[in-house]
Each structure stands twice: as C-alpha cells, then as structure tokens.
Amino acid sequence: MSASGTTPASPDGPLYPGGMTFPTMPERLKHVCSAAALVPRTAPHRIESQSNDTWVLDDARLGSVVLRICWRGDVSRMGRETAVLERLPDTVRRPVVVGHGDTTAHGHPLSYSLTRRLTGQPLEDAWPALSTAERRSAIRRTASMLRALHRWVPPAELADGVCARPGLAAGTADDLVGADIAPLPVARAVALAEHVARTPHGDAGLMSAAVQLLRALGDPEPAVDDPGRHGLIHGDLNLSNLWWAPDGTVSLMDFEWTRIAPPSLELMRMCEYADDDAVNEADTYPSVLRLLETEYPELFRAEDIARHVRLYVLAYSVRALAIAPPDGPADSLPSGHAVHRVRRIVDGRWPAPGALPDSLVAAV
Template identity: 35%
Template sequence: MVRVTAMDGPEARLTALLDQPGLDLLGRPEPVTSYSNDTWYVRSSSAGEAVLRICWIGDRERMLREAAVGRALPADVGYPEVLASGAVAIGGEPVTWMLSRRLVGCSLRAAWPGLDESRRERALHEVARPLRALHAWRPPTEVAARLGPPPPSTDPPTIIGRSILPLPFDRVRHLVVPATERAGMHRDVVERAWSWLVDHADLLPQLDDPADVVTHGDLHLDNVWWDGDRVTGLLDLEWVRWAPAWTDLVPARDNALAGDEFAEPHGRLLAALRSELPGLEVPDLERRLTAVEVAFQLRQLLVWPEPGPEPAVDHPLRLLQRLLDAV
C-alpha cells in the first residue's frame, strides 16, 4: 500500500480525510482557488452543499480556532454555519479541517466586474455592517481562550505560520535577516524598511489584549460575501485576533497599494469603512497603518516567490518601496 503524507498534494489530503466523522461526501469535490488552505466545494449526504477547507501548513490550530469562533458568532456577522471540524494525522503530519455551509453567491471581488457603479458603492458601504457586528462581539470564555497570543518563537517559519501580522515588534525582528536574503539584489529596500520601522516602532499596536476587539485580520474583497443583491457577511476568519479595531483597515489599504486591477476598489473600500465606522479613527492613523503594513510585507517577502530582477507590480518588494516613498 502507498503511504500518503500531508505533503503529497490536495487530492491525497482529501482522500486521507474521507473517513472522518461528518465527511459523508457524495460525488466528486470541486477544487477552489485558495491562498493558504486546500478548499473544495463538496456535497454531503447529511448537510447538502458545503465547503471543505483543509489546513496542512503553518499553525494547523488556526482552522480549529476558526471553527470555534464561527460556531459562536452572532448571525449579524454573516459567517456560514460550521457543520463539522476535526484534526487527523496524515503520514505523521497534523492536518486540520472544517466543513461549513456553502452560501449562495460569490465573493465581492468575484462579483465586482459585473456590478454597476451604484451597486459597487452600496456594497462597499455594506461591508461595515458585519464588521461592526464582529467588533461588538464578546466571545464566550472557551472561545476567548483560543484567541490568546501566539507562543513566543524566534523561528521565522513558525512566526509566519502562527499570525498574519508578525507582531509584536520582537517577532518582526526575526524575519529581517531571511527577508533581506530573499530580496537578493533588492536588499536595500528591506534594509530601508527595517530602519524606518525601528525608528517608528512606537506606532505599532499592542495586540492580544482582550480589552480590545476581535478583529478579522484579513479583511479584503475576497473575504466579503455577496449574495447577488447585497453583502451578507464575512468569511475566512483563520487570522482572528484581539487587536485595536483600526488594524482591520490594514488589508484594504495594503491591497489599495498593490497596483493591480483591484487596487482601486480596495482604496474605495478603505474610504467606505472609515466613513461608516468613525470609531476606527485614531491619532496618526496613516502612519500607524504604514508601520503595520511594513511589518506585514516583511512577512510576505518570505511567502512570495523570489522577486528576480523586476518584481511583479504587486510583489511585497514593490509595496515596501511604495510605502517608503510615501513616508
């Protein structure tokens, strides 16, 4: 018999999970593009149309954390019903998974090209509603315990896998040397970015304080759901974390700087959120956002392919350069 491991690819990981309780699947699953997990549209004999996500890299606990959060969230956040979740070892490697109800519609990013201007504007302002509900939510004790700070680490892959924002400051520090090496001929950009961040470390937020709010952590158009008529909720909560509410502006601002076809709608999303949620405004907000983005892009340098002589328009090196040019 061939021994399957967690590194053998999405099909192998899916096959290895099929005997898990709650995964009574029918027919052939349909793969869905995803950035950090295997994602499949599936049909369950007990639950109907569903989405299966499999976490096999980084901190595998984040999928179980998302499942726990998703089950406890108020309906106003619009998160899909969690049907089942679990953990299993595949070839000795831990893998976690979650099955959730498949929603009617698509992401706002996928819907965007087909929306007229009035619906685009309305949709962007509607995003504030589920985000406001998330920020107002106080998780029950057993869920709150899962939102604690990532364990201390000096290992870059561990830091990258455990949080999308590599904060506090000491965690970013451990990414600088490998990020500089990864940048190759562009290492001067990383050195300038790190020097600026050291000089402005006071702008970085304190995270993991339950006195703050539960933040989404990765709020961009791919993680906003559109049912064909309106925004109905927020998806993909694997990076939820206690943090100041304004940090949920970082992904929209970051995507607005990317220079690709979705830079403009993300810039408009940023403006809509700031208009609808004035409580996100804090002193020196622009520079605070820049400081967090610099830390985030140092992380992203270790996730993206090596830049080569001419980095892509949305490569982390390009974004670091734009951030530095604006300060």
Template identity: 35%
Template sequence: MPIDAVSRARLARVLRVARLPAEAAGMPPVLLPSDSNDAWRIGPVFLRICWRGDRGRFAREAAVTRALPSGVPYPEVLDTGSDGDLAWQVTRVVEGVPLATLWRGLSRARQRDAVHQIGQALAALHAHRFPAGVVAELAAPRPVGDTSASAFVGADITPLPLRRTEALLAAARQEGRADHALLDDVAARLGELADADPLADTDPLVGAVTCVHGDAHLANALWKDGRLTALLDFEWVRLGPPDLELEPYLRADVTGFDETEVREVVGWLAESYPALLATPDLVRRLWLYQLATGVRELFLDGSGQPRDNDAQSWLRDIVKGPDHVLRILPSR
C-alpha cells in the same frame, strides 16, 4: 485547474475522519482556488484543509464563528478537527458569489451599499463581547516553540507585535530573501514606527481585546440579491485594533483596484463605520502594517533566491514614506 496528487492524498486522509452530512455522500470533490489551504466543494459543503503554517488557525476560527453576533453572517460549521499535521473545517455552502467577482458589474450605488454592509458587519464583530474562553484562545501566544520564519509567516497576515517582523527580517537577511541595504532601510523605518505598534503590549488581555477578522476584503464577502450573505475565512482572526481591518486595502494584489478605487471603498467603509478610521495616529499605524506585511511577503513564493521580485519592489517603494497610505485615505 489540475488536481495536485498531494492535495488529493490530503483529501483522502481527511475524509476518513471528517464528519460530512449524508447529502454529501457520493458527490465528486472539486478543488477550488485558495491562497493558504486546500479548498474543496463537495456537493452542499465546503471542506478546507490546512497543511502548512499554524494548524491552530481553524480551531480559533471555529471558536470565534460559533460565538458570532447575528450581525455577522457566516456559514454553518459542521465539523472541525486536527490530527496534528492537518487541520480541517467543514461548512455548509451559503448562497452567494464573492463580491470581488461581481464588483465591476455593479452600479456605483450598489457598490457603496455592499461596502456599507461589510462595514456594518465589521462594526458588529468589533463591538461583540466574546466568551472569556474564546478571548483566551485568541490571546494565547503564537507561534509557540517554533521560531522559524515559516512559523511567523503562518501565525498572522500582519506579523505584529513588532518582534515578529524583526524575526522575519533576520531570517530574510540570513536566507538572502532581499538585498541587505533594503532590509537595513526597512529595519530603520520599523524602529521609527515602533511606538505606533498597537499590539506591542506583551499581554493581549491587557491591550487590544477587540476581535478582528484579519482578512475582510471583497473576495471574502459573499453577495446575493443585494445582500451580504456571508463574511468568509475567519482563519486569520485575532485580537487587535479595528483599523487592522484596513490592511488588505493597502495591497493592490489583494484588491485589484487602483488607488482611486481603494480610496472610494475605504471612504464607504468609513461612512458605515466611522470608528474604523478614528485612530489619531492612523497614517503611521497603516504604514507600519504595510511594512510588516511587506516583510512577510518576502517568504510567500517559496524561494530563497535573492532577486528583484515583486515583494522587494513593493518594499523599496513603501519604505520611502507613507505616500500610498495618504493617497488611499479619504479626507478626514
């Protein structure tokens, strides 16, 4: 992949202040694919640089990962910091390959075992009682001050409470991100589902206090020799209900799976962690997550031009009803 000059400039800036171990000295930085940050492999460490969205994501990630229970494997954090415009985190390299890249070569039994291990790690995460300071940091309102669309996009993958999605809908209308008839339909659906929003409480410390990973799909799970060696990228960690972990499986662009495969994976998660699917109003909640995330997707291509892009097509499909949700959920 070509090394962008701007990414290289950000790297040079961070390397002047970040603390890397001595064994990384002289190692050539290698730029890695990443959806939301600059990610570099420098010998025995990974360096991630956050340059857009909420720069506080890495601070929350560091606070949570320092206090993880033993049942949630995570790389050792060597340094984290921010200079206002950029935030960074240095972690030690963990042996393993992203499960998503190995998936097709695993036997069905190995696939099931791998998903069971992810489910067990999520159960351990959700059951863990984090220190009060960590909970308070996760509960702090965001975004603060900045009410732009980019601030809401950078706060969380699923823009809930619902007021965040409503703010993005208004911005989408103003910027011409989608045709107004579609946005009207989405707004109407969100109104019908408002009572299903589990994050509607204005005080997160009174409402949901479970710490959820927020992006725990197979590409963020490292696998080696039949064992989950790390659950990566806690940058989207937040307080929320356990079933919010199912959100990535609602999007084919994340999983790369068809509905039959997703249904099987979700079924295996439920085998190892039944509470993940135990919410009585699960279908409506997942549909709400899907719609809210779909509105956020309108802003991810960097263009404000109205056109029939993938994000609009997906919204047109899912606003009709929760059929996709129903098709990927195992029989309960």
C-alpha cells in the same frame, strides 16, 4: 517557503523536512473525508485558496458544504476560527459550521472545517457588475458587521484561545510566517526582515532600513493579543472574503487569521490592494476604502492610524518577502513583488497618490 510558512517546494512536494513524506492534495482530501465521515455524492470541486485546500462537495449526510483543509503553518488556526464562528453574535453574518476536527496524513497534522455552502459569489467577483447603489449597500452592510464585530466582547476563554500561538515555540521564520498574517508585535516582523537579509538575494541594506522603520513606526506599538484593550478583528478583510448573495446580503468569510487587535489592523489588506490598484491605474480598492470611510468613519479616526497603517503594510510586506524571497536583483523582479513595496515604504513613496483616503496617509 509556502504561502503559510512551511517549507515544501510545492503543495505536492515529495518530502517534508526530515525526510517525512508530505501528503499530496488528493491524499489530504482522502484523509480528511475519512476522518469527517464524508461521502461525496459527486466529485468534490476545488476552489482557489491561498492558504488552504478548499473544496465544494455534496455530502450524502450534510448536503452541500464547503470543506477547508489547513495543512500549512500553524494548523491550529482552523480550530480558533471554528470557535469564533460558533460564538459570534448574529449581527455578524457568516457561514454556519457543521463540522470540524483534526487528523494526520503521513504523520503531518491537518485540521479542517465544514460549513454550509452559501448562494452567491465573492464580492470581488460581483463588484464589476454591481451598480453604484449596490456597491454602496454592500459596503454599508460590511461596515455594520465590522462595527458589531469590533464592539463584541468575546468570552475570556475564547479570547485566550484566539491569542494562543503554540506554533511560535521554536521561533523560526516558518513559525513566524505561519502564526499570523500580520507579523506583530513588531519583534516578529524584525526577525523576519533579518531572516530575509540572510537569503541569497536578500538586500541587507534594504532590510536594515526596514528594521529601523519598523521600530520607529512601532514606537509606541499598537497593542495586539491583549483582550484587555481590544476585541476581535477579522484579520484578512478584502473583497474575496466578503460574500455577496443574490438578495444583496453580505457575509464575512474565512476567519482563519482572526485575532485580538486594534480595529485599524482590519484595514491592512485593503490598503495593500488599494496601493496596487493605484499603481496600475485601477480604482476598485481606493473606491471601496472611500465608501467604507463614509459608512464606518470612526474606524478611520483612530489615534495615529496613518502611522499604524504604514506599519501594518510594511510588516505584512516583510512577511511576503519571507514567503517568496527575491530570486535575483530587484530590477529583475516583477513589478508586483513585495520587495518593491518595501522599498517604496522605506523611501516614503508609499502609498501611491490617490490610493488611500487622506485620513490614512501619513506625512513623511
């Protein structure tokens, strides 16, 4: 499975299920440039991205823009992201949308968005060189945007569109992986764990224990996809999706995994990274979480947040196993493989000591 849940062996694999030719990256770029009437004045520059093709290009009509091409999983998420970006309040800094649409290549659906290119760099890249005051300012600005986002009440039709998941109709593992970065409600994560157990090197015992814990942590389950109870979250909050400008302003990037969910779900990726940092004796994300708690304390005081954070990271880790199932015994896999995180969560050894603020650590 690919990073967003489709099945080609590689981004440029020759065949798609059913024998359909799968478009290569250059073909995807060519089809989208044609559909969007783009005329790059210089060769587009590719930016690393986990779930899309992302390009910086200088267009004859639009100038300097970022083009993102969605081709894996539920490609309708690009339309949801665009609708959100166009309606968010000004207090949530984000790129300006200048174009979006859908097309096909070799019969395979593609969606795309075009945004004005921002000056600066991802906060992840800027962080090591920032002073203590600059880091605190960056997280203070981030907290302010998150608070505004979480308090915003989207129009009913937008909320309904954000909740729609047309790709889930078939209910396959690919569909579940491609729908959301956090496979919730819990039934989705359970289905993925059961799928992983059936893979050649899946640990059926571990997956059975993961299913039991998912159900225990999800009782009562934190509501998702319910506009009557919650508003929007970004959905993939981490330093690479925060943009640091030379004047110290911060913008939120990449809303493709946005959804209606409790604000606490916003902490999922940062907690995952913080645990990884603690295991590897680094302090980037542990310090980011401590700063964020200072600037947005109410986010860390949600009812049952420690239990919910553990649920979120377990569900996310099970999804990671569905994307990249073990290809051998656990002791032969790299230390960063998701199977080790799932084992530690199930055994009560997650998070690593010092990784998370005390407010996020559940007693086991």
